[in-house]
Amino acid sequence: MSVAVAASNLRKRFISYERVGFIRKRKIVVEALRDLSLNVRWGEVYGLLGPNGAGKTTTVKILTTLLIPDGGYATIDGHDVVREAPLVRGIIGLVLYPDKGFYSRLSGYENLAYFGRLYGLSKSTAEAKARELMKLVGLENAMNRPYEEYSLGMRARLAIARALMHDPPVLFLDEPTIGLDPVSAREVRELVRKFRKEGKAILFTSHNLWEVEEVCDRVGIINNGTIVIEGSPRDIKDMLGLKYVIEIEAQVNEHVETIREETVNPTDTLRRIISDAESRGLRISKIRINEPSLEEAFIRVIRNEDR
Numbered sequence: 196m197s198v199a200v201a202a203s204n205l206r207k208r209f210i211s212y213e214r215v216g217f218i219r220k221r222k223i224v225v226e227a228l229r230d231l232s233l234n235v236r237w238g239e240v241y242g243l244l245g246p247n248g249a250g251k252t253t254t255v256k257i258l259t260t261l262l263i264p265d266g267g268y269a270t271i272d273g274h275d276v277v278r279e280a281p282l283v284r285g286i287i288g289l290v291l292y293p294d295k296g297f298y299s300r301l302s303g304y305e306n307l308a309y310f311g312r313l314y315g316l317s318k319s320t321a322e323a324k325a326r327e328l329m330k331l332v333g334l335e336n337a338m339n340r341p342y343e344e345y346s347l348g349m350r351a352r353l354a355i356a357r358a359l360m361h362d363p364p365v366l367f368l369d370e371p372t373i374g375l376d377p378v379s380a381r382e383v384r385e386l387v388r389k390f391r392k393e394g395k396a397i398l399f400t401s402h403n404l405w406e407v408e409e410v411c412d413r414v415g416i417i418n419n420g421t422i423v424i425e426g427s428p429r430d431i432k433d434m435l436g437l438k439y440v441i442e443i444e445a446q447v448n449e450h451v452e453t454i455r456e457e458t459v460n461p462t463d464t465l466r467r468i469i470s471d472a473e474s475r476g477l478r479i480s481k482i483r484i485n486e487p488s489l490e491e492a493f494i495r496v497i498r499n500e501d502r
């Protein structure tokens with residue numbers, strides 16, 4: 196699988212001011228990114244996780260040409276995000292939270308058609324695409340209602356539709372399910388899986404770790420501006436040595452025995468427990484395996500880092 200998004204040693208500093216007393220201000224330097232590197236492959240959903248202020252949005256903004264890094268470089272399909280910014284904009288779709296830039300008096304459909312024109316589509320193509328995408332994101336019944344009347348969930352769906360107007364092969368979805376009800380959030384996850392199947396590369400951020408675990412092939416946990424651990428959710432749990440809990444209920448005649456073991460290697464442990472139970476003439480009636488969650492991994496990583 197080749198690389199769609201490549202970031203190498205990205206650095207970004209913000210100069211800001213904090214108040215000291217009523218009038219005086221003191222200059223502060225915020226190191227938002229410190230040598231951040233990551234790759235997203237074609238046909239992959241990459242989840243960027245991190246606590247508030249870790250640098251996720253800054254990373255997304257650099258990769259989508261909205262911010263210029265102070266150091267390092269990044270490419271999208273081999274094109275430099277700074278030197279070839281206009282070209283890069285043509286091959287990426289972006290959903291940024293909170294979404295901005297829709298025209299409140301225009302309908303959802305008119306907004307999409309308008310952005311389609313900005314992407315260089317002809318009037319008829321933009322209108323056809325707008326109709327198709329309103330349907331895809333489940334807004335066909337609200338096509339002609341003004342944007343200002345849209346609920347939070349409808350706005351989130353429209354933002355996804357806008358990101359798809361020019362059919363980009365690379366998608367950046369910054370908290371695309373925030374504020375969505377469970378049914379709508381599931382529909383968005385299904386859309387993301389559909390895009391992956393089509394071979395698109397998707398960078399996804401969310402604070403919902405359960406969701407990230409369900410949708411992402413690989414995850415990078417970012418803290419204080421750099422990736423501190425990366426891999427599939429399973430790999431990350433293994434790297435941290437998180438324990439699975441295996442519980443087995445076994446019977447001999449009327450007697451029920453519960454065997455419970457914590458392990459980092461569930462396959463081998465399960466095999467051993469089953470063979471021990473069988474050699475003792477026990478009949479296994481229930482097996483339960485509790486997998487550690489990505490949330491546990493996340494908390495472990497961030498706590499260790501902050502120590």
Ligand SMILES: Nc1ncnc2c1ncn2[C@@H]1O[C@H](COP(=O)(O)OP(=O)(O)OP(=O)(O)O)[C@@H](O)[C@H]1O
Pocket residue numbers: 209210211225226227245246247248249250251252253254
């Ligand atoms: N324009 C700016 N000026 C000053 N500081 C900024 C600016 N934008 C971001 N920062 C700082 O950079 C750091 C990283 O911010 P960023 O928005 O990338 O975090 P994040 O991981 O997306 O956080 P969240 O999960 O809260 O959205 C934070 O300390 C933030 O205060």
